[in-house]
Amino acid sequence: MITTEEVLKALKFVQYPGMQKNIVDYKFIRDLEVENSGKVSFTVSFKTTQKEIEEPLKKMVLEALREVGGITEINVKMDVSILETPPKQEPKPAPGPIDKDPDLIPEVKHTILVSSAKGGVGKSTVSLNLALALAKEGAKVGLLDSDVYGPSLPIMTGLEGKQPKSDDEKIVPIEKFGLKLMSIGFLVAREDALIWRGPMVMQAVQQLLKDVAWGELDYLVVDLPPGTGDTQLTFSQKVNLAGAVIVTTPQDVALIDTARGIDMFNKTNVPILGLIENMSYFLCPHCGNREEIFSNNGGKTESKRLGIDFLGEIPLNLAIREGGDSGEPIFFAKPDSEIAKTFTNISKQITKKLPFEEKNGLLSKVKSLFN
Ligand SMILES: Nc1ncnc2c1ncn2[C@@H]1O[C@H](COP(=O)(O)OP(=O)(O)O)[C@@H](O)[C@H]1O
Ligand SMILES: [Mg+2]
Known part of the structure; x- marks a missing residue:
């Protein structure tokens, strides 16, 4: 039966x-x-x-x-x-350069965004160590943690609970490791920021630029929240940007969201400086041995497919995490390590792509002789 x-x-x-x-x-x-x-x-x-x-x-x-x-x-x-088909969403028109606000950060030469599709891929870690690598070359560098909903800079720099001072109605960034640092985490309690809606987030982000005494900077590194939201939109609409760096891990390098992020920057005319693969391989903290725990070359292959440059790969390494938790970033704690060298290499590749502008150097002195 x-x-x-x-x-x-x-x-x-x-x-x-x-x-x-x-x-x-x-x-x-x-x-x-x-x-x-x-x-x-x-x-x-x-x-x-x-x-x-x-x-x-x-x-x-x-x-x-x-x-x-x-x-x-x-x-x-x-x-x-x-079920009813959901109505098709009209794509937002790409904002033109006319919206740009030149008064936001007039003394910053190059603003570099650090972005990722997902959270937890190491965007904040990369931003901080990249900023340190840029500063080591003698540049004046600021780091802005623009993740309104999940700021991490205070902990990563050992500055939790610190409050920046104000001067002439502007907030003075906190200086540490030779960087000028600012995060919404220094200014408001986390619970307060969590309830902010789109327009308030956009407002807050503009204040972190305009109302902060950044002064003259060669580079402002901006640690973005994950995804393609209001903060990303504010930067691409309002600020003249040197470009964006994309951070991924081997697991999410091929995610559609990564391509979506790149697409957003393309649509808003933000140059893509390249892709960094984080937690790329395992670097044994004891013997220094490199172990390929993921099928390798994902980042390189994907960059090629997306038509963007591959800037480098950073290993999964305990010292990086400990550095983040203890407030002593690896580039600062172990400046001679292979990992620090990788960050230096990445920072050099980035600066090479940016227009060189020498304000008070030899070139301008020579030029002034002929004026
Ligand atoms: N290469 C790495 N090796 C080990 N731990 C890492 C590495 N990169 C980031 N981490 C750790 O992973 C967690 C998430 O990193 P974070 O930089 O805060 O990511 P995101 O800003 O993208 O959310 C942190 O605890 C950080 O210390
Ligand atoms: Mg972060």
């Missing part, structure tokens, strides 16, 4: 069109009954936006049961609830 198990086993061969699983695993089969006579009855119940799927799916169900011995009669009921 035919059993319900046998019926379900046969129905497992019916895949819902376009989806990963079969109709049994999706729990579409309801009220399954098998009578002694061999009569099989059940309902196929599901929600869809495509009414036209009903007939072919029913045919597939009957087809799957055709081969099962012992069935004398099949009674299938289709119970389809039609």
